[in-house]
Amino acid sequence: MKKLFRPAVYLMNQLKYPQKFTLITVLLALPLCLIMYLLLLETNIRIDFTQKQTYGIKYLQYLRNLRSSIFENYLIEQELKYKFNSEFQRSKSREANHKTEESFQILIEKDKEWGNKLITTNDLNEIKSTWEQLQENYHIWSPETKDVFYNRAIAQTYDLTAKIGESSNLILDPYLDAYYFSDAILAKLPLIQRTLIEIKILGNSINRNEEITPEERGRLVQLSGLLKDYTQDLSRNLEVSFNQSNSKKLRFRVNQDLQELLLTTKTLNKQLDILTSPYANVQPLNYIHQADQTLKLSSKLENEISQSLNKILEARIKYLIIRQKLILIFVSLISGIVIYLWIAFYKAVMLTVEHLDEAAKQMTSGFVGGNITLENKDELGQVVNSFNKIATALRYSNEEVTRLNELLKKENLRMSAELEVARQLQEMILPKEEELKEITELDISGFMAPAYEVGGDYYDVLQQNGKVKIGIGDVTGHGLESGVVMIMAQTAVRTLLTIEETDPVKFLNALNQIIYRNTSRMKSPKNMTLLLLEYEAGIMRLSGQHEELIVVRNNGEIERFDTFDLGFPLGLEPDITPFIQQIEITLRSGEIAVLYTDGITEAVNWENQLYGIERFYTVLQKSYHLSADEIRQAVIDDVMNFINEQKVFDDITLVIIKQR
CATH class of the missing domain: 1.20.120 (Four Helix Bundle (Hemerythrin (Met), subunit A))
Known part of the structure; x- marks a missing residue:
């Protein structure tokens, strides 16, 4: 049943009330107008049908008079044939002829009025022609020939009578x-x-x-x-x-x-x-x-x-005309009442809708006024009552929301202050430019921009005993909690370097245990990927799982090093020792190594298109001969131009390492 009405419900839902009323009115009016038209047409046809019958009856009356006068002439002719009272009979014949001529003239005049409707003119002309031949040849024809023409004229009148019965609908009366x-x-x-x-x-x-x-x-x-x-x-x-x-x-x-x-x-x-x-x-x-x-x-x-x-x-004609008038009056009266009620119904609906719309606008503007008062006792009245209940509830809840908003403002101020402190701490522990310049063999430039006040990305550059330790990672999510995990990881890395832990397996496993235990204590689902790059005398040693390492050689060729098999996300398992491996990569003079987070490759523009790795490669190949700072700036500029004014949905972190 629901499927049956689904198209109609969909159509009604797409239309406004004026359109709905117009559509229903048209659909109701069309069959009613058609029925009225057919009913009046049928009545008019019956009136015309019956009117034509009356023409036939009147015509037959004059035709009977003509037939009687012709027959009277014929009988007189029979008496004259045997010379009974001949002079008297001749006088009667002249009178009968004159009467017949008058009957013809009257019938011809009536035929002008009804002949086209009854299709009698040709038949009347034939009778007239027979009579005129008889009169023209009366003195020269034999009695037998006269009898033939008299009988023909009389027979023609009977034939015309039968034809009138058909053409006037008399024989078809229901x-x-x-x-x-x-x-x-x-x-x-x-x-x-x-x-x-x-x-x-x-x-x-x-x-x-x-x-x-x-x-x-x-x-x-x-x-x-x-x-x-x-x-x-x-x-x-x-x-x-x-x-x-x-x-x-x-x-x-x-x-x-x-x-x-x-x-x-x-x-x-x-x-x-x-x-x-x-x-x-x-x-x-x-x-x-x-x-x-x-x-x-x-x-x-x-x-x-x-x-x-x-x-x-x-x-019957009078009855049909009266019935037609009564139908018109009744239909007009009922139609007027229906139209009046229909307009009133439309106005009542629209008045309720206007009141509801005005009340809704007031609510959306922040003002919750008094209840709507209407006289409706129908379903729309129930809607108004429900709306009033909602308005009453909103008034009470508005007071509660106002109170909570005040508390929330205070809380937001406190949280904003805390986030600001966390953001400042995050910025404070990032590598400083003067620290990076102290590294003589490498030209290093780093960049990090969080998606929110506090990000979850991490990078650090540390130098100790002739070795350079570079780390880059990405904590799941954003915000204060992710920022805390990032600071936690940075602190642990520095601590392990301080105690001169050089074994990558022990280094990463110890770091994982610190994050795992702390996030468990925090009851936080946060974890992070982390890649460690150790540089010494042109050799880079990689361990840990993160995005790939990109190396651009002196000839502009791109080399990619996947880190999926070098480690495991930190904070998921208490022991990741079985997953940790290390590889070595040679970096020659003038070549660059690039570390990044997925905030670069997964940046989107207004058309929801990804920045992608291929575009990233293109910028690196065009700018790898520049300084690390210039390469970094070229990449960041291209990413921001691609994003344009679109919102940044993920933290963006980039580290450029160039062999001097």
Whole structure:
């Protein structure tokens, strides 16, 4: 679980509070804005979808008027064909033509408004073209050709009705009440009306001939069955719509017209059964009148369903608009409250942080004031309480620290005085320049700089009975304790020389025992490396363990003598006799021998680079022909230039020995 949240915790730890709040706000706002956008978009799509349905319903109303007027013209034409009341029928035909032209003009104007949305213009133009051809050739075409064009125009209106059902989304309505209402005006009622029209046309033909042929009888039987099926389907579908609708008024208005249509249809079917009976007399006028009545009722029901469907869709649009507004108001209100609380939360957090920061600054400046007082009762309030506890503890501890500081100042003064005394003692026992000049065969120059007030490095030059004894060593660590060990070693060396102890094994072992016993008494972990060089008549004898001895020959060649196998660190073991050995080295005129501590080779600069032994060799080879003092100064200058202003971390000791 910790690994799961580790990236998020790392990210939060890298950000300041304003950045944290901004990041979280953006991450919360993005999905909320997206959801709001999609929700409003979906609502707008549904509004547009439903609005398009209302356009379809209104368009269908004008298209039904056009179809009715064309059909009226067609029926009049059927009567004119057999010259029944011809002059009267011609007058009716002119009136019907005028009515059809008006219906076309109204529908064309409405098509300008809705045609682009419903994609009906081309289909309407085809109906208009069929009608215009019929009118232009009315006096020259045969009745049969006229029938073809009348039927084509009527069929085109039904085709356009079906197309409007698709393009206006009426046939795609997701709710059952509106879907079955749409199906009624787009499919079921048009089928019923076309069936009634054909029944009426057959009735006129039978009435004119005063007899019914077997083909006409069979067709009427078929039409009667279709009419029965269509009305039953219409009744079942509308019943589903009534059950799905929440409006009782809807059922009352539409169901009343539906029952009248079902009743007249049932009566018409009975009359058709009688007419199609082989033994019945041919009296079609009754059922023609009944077909007219049924056709009018179907148109009335169609208008009532269209109006009801339009009200359903308008109510749906109104509901969607209200819902959209309520969503916007609710989201805006909640968003405003959230933003208000979010800003207040941010300000509360930042106010607490500012108080804590100000108190922390005061503490770091040395002033520990009173407690922080806030009204927070959350986790930040707990942080403030913890901070106040720390401040209280700091106030008490500050008084104690002040008291201890006073004591420490006094102690530091005492320690500084003691260290100063130790440093002066250390400097006092170092070889003096006049002592070194008394050595006639050698030109010797020494240098020692401690890293702190008192160092742990040691070197000494002593002359006795024609021999020169030079020692160099390095006590572990720095400070007063290391300085004491160094002085202890210097005193012991002088003592052993005074008693003329010349055996290197006995000399170093006695020196080791002195340091071992004293450091044990001091309970000090200090120890030291020590190299002794004894010079006599051009011969150097080396014993003890320390850094290597460097010899620069007259030709500038470097010779290195490792001292690791010549001894053992002093103060670690009570007896180091098995480890002590001695070697002899010849030093000729003009050649130099160099003793040093690791403070030179391990000196570092600002880039943490070591001075190193190779750089040391280079300076010695360039300056070995100079005097011992000049060689020493050249080395020290190069080391200090390399270090620059970097702190000296270890004691630096150097002894240059040159054969005169």
